[in-house]
Amino acid sequence: MTEAAPIAPAPARTNPPHRIGLTRPLIIGLAVLVAVGTLLATLVTGFDQPQVALAFGVLVGLGELARITLPGHREVAPIASAAAIAYAFLITIGTESVSHTAWQVIAVVAVGLLLGELPHIMVGQSPHWGDLARRLLSLSVLALVFRPIVGFVGPEGELWWVSLGLMAGLVVMVWALDSVAAAAIRADRLHTRFRVTLRDEMRAQLPIGMAIGASGILMALSAYVMGLAALLVFTAPLLVTQVAFRRFAEIRLTYLQTVRALSRVTEVGGYVETGHSRRVSELSQAVGCELGMRESDLLELEYAALMHDIGQLSLRDPIPSGATVLAAPREQRRIAELGSAVIRETGVLDSVAELVRRQCEPSAGDGDDGPPPLGSRIIKVTNAFDDLVGESKDADRTAAVLQRLRMDTDHEYDGSVVDALSAVLNRPASRW
Structure with a gap:
């Protein structure tokens, strides 16, 4: 650097210290408490229909293993999230009704997320604990609202559309709450304004969020006719969607790397x-x-x-x-x-x-x-x-x-x- 004319030192301007971001630690801490509490409660009372719980838990784990990172360092697990939503919304499997509690739903999903995360940790990849905690808490809200009323809704009869509308409304509500939490974490991390990050999060998560929600609802309702085979049938199109989003993220990353190389x-x-x-x-x-x-x-x-x-x-x-x-x-x-x-x-x-x-x-x-x-x-x-x-x-x-x-x-x-x-x-x- 060329030396310019001497610059006389000036007193540094004092700015008030920036607030420490507490949103992410609070969300992670709450998710840990929810996971531990529900797992202990489920272990004490026992798992209802363990084969069904195992099937959904395995799918959640595999989905977490295949998670993707979208532009903006947003970590999402479409298959895991859709499977978790389906388990929370599950009413019947064939002609057999299911009666697992919200606590069991949260416990199964928490174990599945953790098991799916372990391979990433073993190869040295640092988890995005904030994103993982948000996924668990979003599912928790969904399960706690829907499971207590599961006996009053069903996929058959003239009022089947009421069940569909209720599920869709809950998915939209939870998506909005998750966007608020993601925006708060992002605002703390980037030291920017919350309303800006909220708008960015909603715009970024709307396409993938609607695909996840729709897939989860279809899995839950289709289990009435197809049984557990619905998991595989509706995972396939979601996997294609995930590949498309991954390709988009890779193109964006390659584009940025090209610009950096040019610079x-x-x-x-x-x-x-x-x-x-x-x-x-x-x-x-x-x-x-x-x-x-x-x-x-x-x-x-x-x-x-x-x-x-x-x-x-x-x-x-x-x-x-x-x-x-x-x-x-x-x-x-x-x-x-x-x-x-x-x-x-x-x-x-x-x-x-x-x-x-x-x-x-x-x-x-x-x-x-x-x-x-x-x-x-x-x-x-x-x-x-x-x-x-x-x-x-x-x-x-x-x-x-x-x-x-x-x-x-x-x-x-x-x-x-x-x-x-x-x-x-x-x-x-x-x-x-």
Whole structure:
């Protein structure tokens, strides 16, 4: 990094300590209490129809073993969840009525989830305990509401549609509650706003949630005609759905890995410091979360931040250490325009290209287009910060650079973005 004019140390701005996220530990603790309590209660009273319990428990375990991770680090187990819902909704198997309690449903599902998780643990994969706890608690609510009234509903007779409607309503209710819990955990983890994560969670989980719920209901109702064979019949289409979601997640991951590899070209070529693009990307996402950006906007911000310096590849004489903040405004604009043109060639990243193109504009804009997008303003601030600080951990230097950025908030930098950056840097868990 090129040494700029000496920056006089400035007193660090003190921000109130960020609240510690307690949602995830509380949900995990509650799930453990529910699992242990129901298992002990079931062991004392005995399992009703153990063969049926074993069949559903095995399917839950296999489904947990085949769980998938969706974009946004969301861990789901469609087959396990559908089997758990079916067991909670089970009314008859053929002509034989079932009478297992809600406690038995929860105990069987808890054991199945744990057994399905063990192989992942044995190969060194760290479980997402929060997601696992949410799955168990969602099933618990479903079972506790439905099992006490199972004697008043059934899959036959003129009022069969009442049973179907009740099951569908309970699935929607539990899906909404699960989305709220997932959003609370995500808001704590990302230090962002709950209403933003709630909207993101509902949008992300709606397709897979409806597929799981419908499959679980069909399994339970079809057992009246097909017996336990319904488990295999309705697991097959759900498995196809799971493969499709897994393929989608893999494509998204490959896409991101390609962008990350492309962003490193400027580092390999010596145009910017090693790690600069990664640091700007991570810091930009943290600032975006602090400002309450949606998940889709955060993804575009990540792409744009990774490739914000790609325009430097077109320079005949590289900027020393790639510190564009030290370049003339006209040169900064030229680099941004060249980078945007390269990104537009992909044909699918036009919004990302626009973020890159406008990253050098003042916070209020400098033309008829108005202020640049929030993502562009974030990249402008985080890029300037990393250009001046780099990998340094010196607290005085960090405080001095923040003070320097604040001095330019009247024109160059967005004051709210600089404040968000300061909040991110002052967190106890911040790597800076």
